[in-house]
Amino acid sequence: MAEGVRDRMVAGAVRLLAQQGLQATSFSEVLQVTGAPRGSIYHHFPGGKDQLVAAAVDAAGDHALRVLEPLAGASPEKITEAFLGLWRLLLERTDNTAGCAVLAVTVATRSGDLLDRAGEAFRRWRTRLAELLAEGGLPDAEAFAATLVAATEGAVVMARAERSTAPFDAVAAYLLSQVRANATG
Amino acid sequence: MAEGVRDRMVAGAVRLLAQQGLQATSFSEVLQVTGAPRGSIYHHFPGGKDQLVAAAVDAAGDHALRVLEPLAGASPEKITEAFLGLWRLLLERTDNTAGCAVLAVTVATRSGDLLDRAGEAFRRWRTRLAELLAEGGLPDAEAFAATLVAATEGAVVMARAERSTAPFDAVAAYLLSQVRANATG
Numbered sequence: 624m625a626e627g628v629r630d631r632m633v634a635g636a637v638r639l640l641a642q643q644g645l646q647a648t649s650f651s652e653v654l655q656v657t658g659a660p661r662g663s664i665y666h667h668f669p670g671g672k673d674q675l676v677a678a679a680v681d682a683a684g685d686h687a688l689r690v691l692e693p694l695a696g697a698s699p700e701k702i703t704e705a706f707l708g709l710w711r712l713l714l715e716r717t718d719n720t721a722g723c724a725v726l727a728v729t730v731a732t733r734s735g736d737l738l739d740r741a742g743e744a745f746r747r748w749r750t751r752l753a754e755l756l757a758e759g760g761l762p763d764a765e766a767f768a769a770t771l772v773a774a775t776e777g778a779v780v781m782a783r784a785e786r787s788t789a790p791f792d793a794v795a796a797y798l799l800s801q802v803r804a805n806a807t808g
Numbered sequence: 809m810a811e812g813v814r815d816r817m818v819a820g821a822v823r824l825l826a827q828q829g830l831q832a833t834s835f836s837e838v839l840q841v842t843g844a845p846r847g848s849i850y851h852h853f854p855g856g857k858d859q860l861v862a863a864a865v866d867a868a869g870d871h872a873l874r875v876l877e878p879l880a881g882a883s884p885e886k887i888t889e890a891f892l893g894l895w896r897l898l899l900e901r902t903d904n905t906a907g908c909a910v911l912a913v914t915v916a917t918r919s920g921d922l923l924d925r926a927g928e929a930f931r932r933w934r935t936r937l938a939e940l941l942a943e944g945g946l947p948d949a950e951a952f953a954a955t956l957v958a959a960t961e962g963a964v965v966m967a968r969a970e971r972s973t974a975p976f977d978a979v980a981a982y983l984l985s986q987v988r989a990n991a992t993g
Contacts, residue, residue: 644916646831729969731829742970766982777958784914785927797951
């Protein structure tokens with residue numbers, strides 16, 4: 624039960640960070656969207672807001688990795704589609720108002736610990752993508768995986784600014800055409 | 809002279825937004841880094857912080873376009889190198905602590921006007937890049953231009969999080985290899 628409250632708060636923080644950035648994400652709002660009691664702050668996050676944000680960055684990192692796990696053995700095209708699809712769905716569900724919590728934290732913090740965690744999330748994504756893509760027969764999988772993560776992150780921001788999935792879809796189509804042209808599997 | 813103060817304040821806001829995000833960028837800090845007198849706020853930006861941020865987003869958009877202007881008639885490889893080089897230099901000069909002001913505003917605002925300006929900056933970049941790349945003989949120039957802007961934006965964030973240009977360089981190398989493989993010019 625206590626664990627449930629903590630998880631709900633972390634998930635709420637991920638959503639708020641993705642939607643409104645680091646500074647606008649407050650404990651009060653996290654309590655409001657999760658219905659957690661005020662005492663949960665001191666109980667679960669005695670280190671304050673940075674501790675909650677750190678947990679949110681880790682959770683956002685884990686989430687994308689979990690989406691990739693069932694794709695071991697899949698074709699490079701399917702793997703690329705799955706990673707792009709995760710972000711496309713977020714844009715769709717939020718009417719292009721939300722993006723990546725890890726990116727939002729990176730561009731608004733000077734905390735070495737938060738940057739370390741954000742860097743680790745990005746690194747884990749592109750490392751796991753590179754492994755899966757290489758197993759699926761994609762040449763130059765490391766460089767493509769780094770580009771896939773970078774381009775997806777940037778395309779989500781462009782879609783939010785333009786309040787349209789069009790720029791995201793253009794980028795996704797280009798990346799998929801590259802995978803189809805280069806995959807040997 | 810009055811124009812000089814306004815321009816300095818806008819340039820200062822671009823730098824602060826790029827380094828610490830939207831909320832942490834205050835009028836006080838802009839005055840501090842630019843040495844502008846306090847009265848300049850009400851004189852040049854009677855609409856408040858949003859007006860200064862709007863001018864900064866526009867200025868950041870203009871800046872990248874000005875860097876591209878001398879490249880009319882250049883090869884797709886040179887054009888791609890120039891756009892990537894602009895961001896690589898920013899990372900180098902700031903020891904991987906600064907990024908894109910337009911992106912920083914996008915992920916931390918709910919203002920329709922600021923999002924419009926940010927969307928316009930991204931759109932102008934990829935439209936101009938697509939024109940230049942198509943003139944240089946690159947097939948599928950629109951899709952590549954959108955991917956170049958998106959991947960560059962994302963790679964800059966990854967470099968900031970990892971406090972290393974390594975992820976940016978991996979993405980840049982991949983994009984340049986694509987241009988070299990596809991350019992017919």
